[in-house]
Amino acid sequence: MNFDSGAFFTPRAVTSLLVRIAAGEGEQDLPVYDPWVRGGEMLREVGNLLGPESPVRGTSPSSEALQLAAMNLALHGQHADLRLSSARPWMEPPPEFRAGAVVMNPPFNRRAARPDTGPDRDWLFGPPPVHNDNYAWLQYAVTCLSPEGRAAVLMPHQASSSSDEREHAIRREMVEQGAVEAIVALPARLFPGTDTTVIAWFLSRPTETPKQVLLVDASTMVATQEGTVILSPDADTEIAQLFRARQDLSEGEVRRLPGGALAISVGVQRLRWNDYSLDPADYVDHVEPDDDSEPVSAISAFARLEQLHGEILQEGVYARPVRPQPAGRSLGALPDGWLRVPLGEVCEIQAGPAVSRLGPDERTPDGSVPIVMPRHLRQGEIVANDIDKATHQTAERLARFQLLPGDILCIRAGAMSQPTLVNQEHEGWLFGANLHRLRIRAPERVDARYLKRFLNLPSTLEWLHRRSRATVIPTINSRDLSHLIVTVPPLTEQQEIESALTLLDRQIAVHEEYVRAAHEARSLLTDELIKGSVIV
Known part of the structure; x- marks a missing residue:
């Protein structure tokens, strides 16, 4: 099968985050809809969360993508209504159903070869520009929702603060009409093969009344797995729990999440002052530390480096006996007893x-x-x-x-x-x-x-x-x-092998922690040297 950039799979932790928030408390008798089915991973996650009998629908302009999605879902005992559609479904008649949730990772920044669609009333929040479809997808997702439904849509990071005249106007209307519930900035390089940084938009039907918007900078909630960047374990759960509790946050209140992530509840007046930017970094960059927490300084960061250096030396002592020696046998031959x-x-x-x-x-x-x-x-x-x-x-x-x-x-x-x-x-x-x-x-x-x-x-x-x-x-x-x-090998040698490798695992862990601490120390030192807070 040949897939273009609109067919790359969505990482598992990202699909989990989108589905947990969009469908986790939705109308269970209404279908969850993915208008751009890739490998069926969004709808598969619906089955994980709500059970394989949950009604799901998906569309795609690619019959190959639909075939792949059908196989993926069938493998897990899950049925879905999958259909061919246009690459620009907003140009077709509206769907005959309303979705309890829409979850989608549409293709980014595609230029739609379409005529301008005329007056604003053709769109919920205004006609999007012709140079890309990002804001067409956002509006289409909202159009498909039931009155109580919620949409979760991945977008490129720049869409949250685009200065394009039409996109800015749409973003303003979405905020003023209360359609934006939350924005989550995700870590970079989550998608292998591209440096595109993504943001998750969580939307509802317009209410004509502005809401407080939960803005989450989760760009630091990152881990690596076999050399691949992934969303840190439990990040989807932590963010979803915060979303559920967003009504408890007062305007301007900041919440801290694991991994250094920050969230803030922003009212419409501040959004207006910031020219309707929905980039969380524009609101959390200057957040001060909690009153009851000790700020991390370059001095304390370097003290942590010294502590880790001592641990590295100690682990080196423990692992000193682990020195491989030639077995003295021909390649492929096993020792006696193996x-x-x-x-x-x-x-x-x-x-x-x-x-x-x-x-x-x-x-x-x-x-x-x-x-x-x-x-x-x-x-x-x-x-x-x-x-x-x-x-x-x-x-x-x-x-x-x-x-x-x-x-x-x-x-x-x-x-x-x-x-x-x-x-x-x-x-x-x-x-x-x-x-x-x-x-x-x-x-x-x-x-x-x-x-x-x-x-x-x-x-x-x-x-x-x-x-x-x-x-x-x-x-x-x-x-x-x-x-x-x-x-x-004989059992005693298996245990010796495991013991030696465990010692090396410990060395790796402390070295990795040292590298992370060194990066943090360098960043803090740079900032405090330039501010004149410390000298060297």
């Missing part, structure tokens, strides 16, 4: 229960047994935020799908993230349909931590990629997985 065996001999491989056995009907807020889904596997750990639960009776009926400490969870289809080790706290939990559980047959022969290391080897991940069935969405079944050849 084996190469299929994974199926090492582990019992159990696929998760079908959706028909552990679907939305078996999940309840009153349940006592958490259900681990693929979205909960993050960077090799189980992150149990927003987790569904089953009753104790359901867990007993599905006892073969319960977890024990030392089990390893792997994703069966889609983005195959790092295999995750189950800890003591997860004992008795259930695991969902799109996961494999690996349970070591002979713990006296194979250490679970060593096996997890083996499964994360680049060569192992490459093998899994090659063996994934040749479908649009990579999928590996239990039988294929069982054929993976595992290198198994």
Whole structure:
């Protein structure tokens, strides 16, 4: 398939943020609508949040994108009404339905080869310019909403403060008519292959009365995963919770979020003074520290660097025994006592229960047994935020799908993230349909931590990629997985390998923390030197 820039997938944490806010408290009997379906990731997230039976609709001018979206959704037991549409749906008759929520990542800055559409009454907030469709998409999203619905739309950062005459006029009307609820500035480089920085707009039907607007600068809520920039874990949850509580914020009140993010509730008068800019940076740049918090200074930042330097030296002492030596064997030959065996001999491989056995009907807020889904596997750990639960009776009926400490969870289809080790706290939990559980047959022969290391080897991940069935969405079944050849040293050597690598992991962690602290110290020092607050 050949996709243009309008077809790049939306990162998972971003779709989660948009869907949580737009659909999380919407009208559940009305469909959630994505007017520019890419790989179906927006509508798939609706299924994660509201259940696979939730009504969803999607349109796209690309039949290939619709095919991909249909396969993605079907793989997870989710049905959707998917249809071909124009690349400029606002030029077509309005949709015959109203959406409880609209979630969308439309193509940015596209020039629409369309005639000017005439008087302002053709548009909710005024005719957009012909040089790009950004503000056409924003208005189309609002047009599709039910009276109580909410839209979440990704836009390029510059759209929030564009000086184009028509875009400025539309933005002014959106603010004055109370259609803008919140704006969230996201970190840079979230989309691989482009430096475009994005902002999420959260909109509602116009009320003719201006509202306070929640502006969130989440540009610092960033992490990396295998060299890729991602939204930091729990950022979607933190921002969504703040959005839900926005009515409790007084005008001008600032809230701090993890990772240095800032949010402020801005009234219409201040928006007017700022010429209707909706860029959060224009409002939080000069926020003072909390009265009860100690401001970070260059002096304290350098003290932190000295502390981390000491930790680096100490970790170096711990890791000093880790010095690889030649094994003295020919390439490919194994030491005495080492084996190469299929994974199926090492582990019992159990696929998760079908959706028909552990679907939305078996999940309840009153349940006592958490259900681990693929979205909960993050960077090799189980992150149990927003987790569904089953009753104790359901867990007993599905006892073969319960977890024990030392089990390893792997994703069966889609983005195959790092295999995750189950800890003591997860004992008795259930695991969902799109996961494999690996349970070591002979713990006296194979250490679970060593096996997890083996499964994360680049060569192992490459093998899994090659063996994934040749479908649009990579999928590996239990039988294929069982054929993976595992290198198994004696148990004592497995434990020595794990111990050595753990020491190096600790060194990496403290070095990474040192680099982050050094960047912060340099920034603070630059600012305070230029202000004359410190000297060197």
